[in-house]
Amino acid sequence: MEEYYLTRKMEDVVLDAARYFPVITITGPRQSGKTTLLKHLFPKAKRFSMKDLDVKSFAYKDPVAFLNQDDGDGIFIDEVQKLPLLLEYIQGIVDEHPERKFYLTGSSNLELLKGVSESLPGRAGVFELLPMTYEESKPQQVYKSLNETLFDGLYPAICAGKNVAKLFYPSYVRTYIEKDVRDLLKIQNHLQFMKFMKLCAARMGSLFNASEVAGEIGVDSKTITKWLSVLQASYLITLLPPYYENVSKRLVKTPKLYFNDTGLACYLLDIESPKQLERDKMKGALFENFVVMEVLKHRFNQGYDNGVFFYRDSNQNEVDILLKQEGEMTAIEVKSSMTYNIDFEKSLKHIGDWVKDPVVRKAVVYAGDFENTAGDINVVNFRHLNNIIE
Secondary structure (H helix, E strand, C coil): CCCCCCCCCCCCHHHHHHCCEEEEEEEECCCCCHHHHHHHHHCCCEEECCCHHHHHHHHHHHHHHHHCCCCCCEEEEEEECCCCCCHHHHHHHHHHHHCCCEEECCCCCHHHHHHHHHHCCEEEEEEEECCCCCCCCHHHHHCHHHHHHHCCCCCCHCCCCCHHHHHHHHHHHHHHHHHHHHHHHCCCCCHHHHHHHHHHHHCCEEECCCHHHHHCCCCCHHHHHHHHHHHCCCCCCEEECCCCCCCCECCCCCCCEEEEEEHHHHHCCCCCCCHHCCCCHHHHHHHHHHHHHHHHHCCCCCCCCCCCEEEEEEECEEEEEEECCCCEEEEEEEECCCCCHHHHHHHCCCCHCCCCCEEEEEEEECCCCEEEECCCCEEEEEHHHHHCCC
């Protein structure tokens, strides 16, 4: 009997891609549900994990024999980046036998995507699975307040009630540092790296200045840039690019930093309960982070890897989110307030004059209950964000 499964929005696009690609690759952070998703979609595929040392040893010594264990329903390989040589052999197999199917997962962006792009160009459908969307976890959110949602985060184990935030995130960070960081950076001073992660959390939703962070930690800016790339490669943070297609304006070209999950960010900010979050100065940044990631997940779940930006120019004009879909823009302002203020619409009224692409929809997403979708600028509660972006 199959264990309790939370349906993921990405299912349809992955199944569709499997009709055309011999290799399906799901990347994303540890415990985001990659293995569960592929097991659910392709239950008959023969599964192996490169975390199993015996399996990894066999695959390394005789990769051809290992990959030929297919019973006709495909081979499913977890954490394939731990043995990247397999990708070259998979290429040879699918070139000779295009009917063969391989399903791969990996939690290291740098290693896995480099291997896939070099060994499997045009042969692999690649998708990024982040923690759950609010919509996917809605049955579990019914009785939660906004503070509880931000504090708990959206990792599947928490959404399914298999773990709780106060236990999950400390363990997650320890495991991450011990495994991923040690493998990718060989960092000796783990306390220094933890300070770096905490400083990143404190700068959530802000333009990221590597030199400023380097000065606080006591390392050079090149080291900070390298550490930041590892946080990205392990799918813990996202650097949101600015919109700069309008060359007639002086636009900011520095990305904003966001965490891929607000629960993890709360832990790094030393927020220990939803009650504490209510009065914490970072609540607004966490709420903005939450909405930005919901928009990004929407794109990823459709099979796209870009299309989300922010706008800021030299005159300090700013719009939190620009979502580009089929050449048209949706502009979104994010406010954590529960009380609506007409000033929230200020930048949205002018965004059409500032950007090159047509702005077909404008919205303020906030924490209050008053909603209005009849005017030029929609006003929606965050729970109904999907009505704006879909």
